[in-house]
Amino acid sequence: xxxxxxxxxxxxxxxxxxxxxxxxxxxxxTPAFMPVGTSGAVKALxxxxxxxxxxxxILGNTYHLxxxxxxxxxxxxxxxxxxxxWNKPTLTDSGGFQAxxxxxxxxxxxxxxxxxxxxxxxxxxxxxxxxxxxQRALGADIIxxxxxxxxxxxxxxxxxxxxxxxxxxxxxxxNHFDNLEDKAPTNQTLFGIVQGWLExxxxxxxxxxxxxxDFEGYALGGLAVGESKEQMEEMVSFSTPxxxxxxxxxxxxxxxxxxxxxxxxxxxxxFDCVLPTRNARTGxxxxxxxxxxxxxxxxxxxxxxLDSNCACRVCQRYSRAYLRHLYNQSEITAMVLATxxxxxxxxxxxxxxxxxxxxxxxxxxxSEFLSGYQSRS
Amino acid sequence: xxxxxxxxxxxxxxxxxxxxxxxxxxxxxTPAFMPVGTSGAVKALxxxxxxxxxxxxILGNTYHLxxxxxxxxxxxxxxxxxxxxWNKPTLTDSGGFQAxxxxxxxxxxxxxxxxxxxxxxxxxxxxxxxxxxxQRALGADIIxxxxxxxxxxxxxxxxxxxxxxxxxxxxxxxNHFDNLEDKAPTNQTLFGIVQGWLExxxxxxxxxxxxxxDFEGYALGGLAVGESKEQMEEMVSFSTPxxxxxxxxxxxxxxxxxxxxxxxxxxxxxFDCVLPTRNARTGxxxxxxxxxxxxxxxxxxxxxxLDSNCACRVCQRYSRAYLRHLYNQSEITAMVLATxxxxxxxxxxxxxxxxxxxxxxxxxxxSEFLSGYQSRS
Numbered sequence: 001x002x003x004x005x006x007x008x009x010x011x012x013x014x015x016x017x018x019x020x021x022x023x024x025x026x027x028x029x030t031p032a033f034m035p036v037g038t039s040g041a042v043k044a045l046x047x048x049x050x051x052x053x054x055x056x057x058i059l060g061n062t063y064h065l066x067x068x069x070x071x072x073x074x075x076x077x078x079x080x081x082x083x084x085x086w087n088k089p090t091l092t093d094s095g096g097f098q099a100x101x102x103x104x105x106x107x108x109x110x111x112x113x114x115x116x117x118x119x120x121x122x123x124x125x126x127x128x129x130x131x132x133x134x135q136r137a138l139g140a141d142i143i144x145x146x147x148x149x150x151x152x153x154x155x156x157x158x159x160x161x162x163x164x165x166x167x168x169x170x171x172x173x174x175n176h177f178d179n180l181e182d183k184a185p186t187n188q189t190l191f192g193i194v195q196g197w198l199e200x201x202x203x204x205x206x207x208x209x210x211x212x213x214d215f216e217g218y219a220l221g222g223l224a225v226g227e228s229k230e231q232m233e234e235m236v237s238f239s240t241p242x243x244x245x246x247x248x249x250x251x252x253x254x255x256x257x258x259x260x261x262x263x264x265x266x267x268x269x270x271f272d273c274v275l276p277t278r279n280a281r282t283g284x285x286x287x288x289x290x291x292x293x294x295x296x297x298x299x300x301x302x303x304x305x306l307d308s309n310c311a312c313r314v315c316q317r318y319s320r321a322y323l324r325h326l327y328n329q330s331e332i333t334a335m336v337l338a339t340x341x342x343x344x345x346x347x348x349x350x351x352x353x354x355x356x357x358x359x360x361x362x363x364x365x366x367s368e369f370l371s372g373y374q375s376r377s
Numbered sequence: 378x379x380x381x382x383x384x385x386x387x388x389x390x391x392x393x394x395x396x397x398x399x400x401x402x403x404x405x406x407t408p409a410f411m412p413v414g415t416s417g418a419v420k421a422l423x424x425x426x427x428x429x430x431x432x433x434x435i436l437g438n439t440y441h442l443x444x445x446x447x448x449x450x451x452x453x454x455x456x457x458x459x460x461x462x463w464n465k466p467t468l469t470d471s472g473g474f475q476a477x478x479x480x481x482x483x484x485x486x487x488x489x490x491x492x493x494x495x496x497x498x499x500x501x502x503x504x505x506x507x508x509x510x511x512q513r514a515l516g517a518d519i520i521x522x523x524x525x526x527x528x529x530x531x532x533x534x535x536x537x538x539x540x541x542x543x544x545x546x547x548x549x550x551x552n553h554f555d556n557l558e559d560k561a562p563t564n565q566t567l568f569g570i571v572q573g574w575l576e577x578x579x580x581x582x583x584x585x586x587x588x589x590x591d592f593e594g595y596a597l598g599g600l601a602v603g604e605s606k607e608q609m610e611e612m613v614s615f616s617t618p619x620x621x622x623x624x625x626x627x628x629x630x631x632x633x634x635x636x637x638x639x640x641x642x643x644x645x646x647x648f649d650c651v652l653p654t655r656n657a658r659t660g661x662x663x664x665x666x667x668x669x670x671x672x673x674x675x676x677x678x679x680x681x682x683l684d685s686n687c688a689c690r691v692c693q694r695y696s697r698a699y700l701r702h703l704y705n706q707s708e709i710t711a712m713v714l715a716t717x718x719x720x721x722x723x724x725x726x727x728x729x730x731x732x733x734x735x736x737x738x739x740x741x742x743x744s745e746f747l748s749g750y751q752s753r754s
Contacts, residue, residue, distance in 0.1 A: 039702070039703065039706045039708060040699065040702065040703065040708075041703055041708050041711075043708060043709055044709040044710060044713065045710060045713075046710060046713060046714060046717075047694060048690060048694075064706075068702065068705065069698075069705075073677065073678060073698070076678065077678070077696065077699075083696075083698070083699055084699060085694040085695045085696075085699065281709075300446065300450065301450060301453065301454070303454060313425060317424060317425075317462040318462045319454065319462075321446075321450070321460070322417065322454075322460055322461060322462065325416070325417065325446045325450075326416065326417065328445065328446075329416045329441075329445060331416060331417075331418050331420060332420055332421040332658075332709055332712055332713070333418035333419075333420065333421060333422060333423060334418075335709055336422075336423060336709070336713060337423060340423075
């Protein structure tokens with residue numbers, strides 16, 4: 001276990017937990033939502049924006065950073081958290097999901113995945129070992145094991161194979177990580193990923209195999225990939241208790257506010273998702289009463305802020321009418337302001353969740369939040 | 378003269394002047410550089426960004442705001458400075474320059490200009506009177522007289538006609554402005570524009586005709602439209618003394634840092650230009666040693682900030698290598714950060730100019746600035 005890594009749970013409310021993860025680049029509180037900094041930056045935001053929203057850890061995509069600017073450049077410039085100016089905890093994913101989803105030509109082999117670059121179509125290969133080495137060079141505080149994530153809609157046979165492969169790859173990656181000679185200096189921490197599709201028995205077996213490898217944290221993968229909300233909850237409620245209680249539990253790629261609240265209720269500690277930032281860039285933000293498509297013509301004269309209950313600086317200053325106008329003129333500032341609001345909204349949600357857990361009133365908070373929130377997802 | 382409008386010169390250094398313009402939405406110090414907020418927002422920046430850069434007045438384009446969202450919507454939402462959240466002094470141009478330059482089908486008549494919308498090709502007409510009414514509804518603190526700006530490369534006859542027309546239009550617009558019934562409440566101030574191409578005699582006649590109309594401020598138009606730097610200086614040095622010393626003098630569409638310093642030395646008080654913001658979005662910023670094309674491959678590993686002598690928050694935190702990477706990935710954040718730096722750089726230049734005038738050392742400052750600055754314009 002790296003010197004400075006630790007996870008401490010301070011309060012619980014039902015199965016919901018509040019805690020702190022320490023890394024050599026600082027701490028972050030859980031439950032945490034990690035804004036996605038695809039190529040280093042959270043799209044349209046600056047580090048100052050992220051700080052004022054209250055983000056404590058951000059995620060970088062190994063796939064994108066590996067292709068450009070390349071992990072060696074980032075390593076030479078001090079690692080991801082220094083390169084992008086963030087200087088606080090970072091996490092990188094394993095790259096497998098993007099390699100699969102961003103290339104028509106991606107092929108899985110027992111040894112890894114071959115794929116064509118989105119930039120120039122050049123051929124690349126990720127393996128359980130080189131994904132560790134790439135993330136090692138990128139230098140995030142928390143890195144992820146290489147996994148094979150089956151889509152919700154696939155043959156059972158395919159899902160079984162992907163889940164088995166994920167266990168083999170986890171073992172190979174963990175072994176490679178443990179034997180890397182340059183491991184100590186960066187205090188990186190490796191998390192494992194549980195797959196298992198939408199079947200409890202498959203999830204159970206995957207959880208047993210992955211947790212037997214003794215990672216420092218565990219992710220649930222293969223969710224928010226096309227299944228229903230009921231299926232997601234069934235898998236989260238079943239799988240979360242299978243993960244060690246004293247390690248962080250990370251639900252990858254999730255999600256909508258209601259999904260986060262659901263997962264926290266079962267004991268999930270970490271989340272990441274492009275929803276707040278990607279949707280903001282297409283004219284939709286999250287508000288306390290639900291998603292708001294602020295680009296709509298109905299807001300052309302609307303003097304109200306995006307969210308009357310929001311304390312963010314965008315809602316203190318700008319009207320829906322102005323943001324709609326800027327959006328319709330393709331003004332970058334529209335994307336900046338909308339992204340800021342939704343990023344604040346998610347961080348505020350996490351702050352409120354953590355406060356509610358401390359007050360042992362998580363379910364009350366969840367119920368109150370959802371009573372005013374009209375989900376459109 | 379509107380109630381709250383005033384211009385007071387506090388210090389001079391040679392012909393350079395330092396002063397303060399008061400409007401009903403607050404003061405701005407001169408010499409002033411006005412960032413251009415085309416459609417309301419300075420592209421890629423927020424009002425908070427502009428404030429922290431030290432901007433005190435911003436410009437809006439009448440052409441763009443007239444087409445979208447329309448002056449009536451902006452009027453109903455409290456006017457430009459409230460609509461865009463800026464809440465500080467604003468200036469709108471007359472729209473003529475964009476009507477001419479953004480449409481192949483633009484036609485000048487003695488009565489005005491007809492043009493096709495950039496959005497849908499629909500036909501529109503600007504006249505000396507309706508341009509006043511449009512700007513009246515937009516509600517900026519300072520509005521501009523309708524003018525005909527001839528390009529540097531045109532027939533003399535064309536320039537003569539454009540300059541004569543500008544005088545006729547100025548008189549018509551001023552008359553219309555003076556007789557508007559709803560004038561008092563908004564305390565708007567109307568500036569006149571001097572044309573005259575690149576001929577001193579034509580400039581002189583235009584200045585005489587325009588200043589005889591007793592505007593509250595005067596702009597030099599028709600410069601930075603393709604002429605050489607020597608021609609620009611010849612016209613500025615000749616024309617500026619022809620404008621009343623007790624009124625603000627505004628050099629429209631200028632310019633490069635060296636142009637601003639030149640013009641201040643002859644007594645110009647106000648500037649606007651898209652250079653710092655537009656260039657930033659294409660990968661070039663202004664620095665104390667000259668323009669820097671930060672997108673270039675040579676900066677791929679460069680750990681230095683954009684400008685080692687700059688105190689802006691971008692230069693305190695981000696490397697050229699990172700900004701180049703973001704730019705090459707078409708990340709919005711690259712445009713945000715580069716625009717912020719160059720906007721800060723221009724405002725810092727104006728702060729230093731004002732300080733130098735107060736210390737009666739403007740020429741010393743100008744000389745020191747230029748000694749380290751390699752112009753590439």
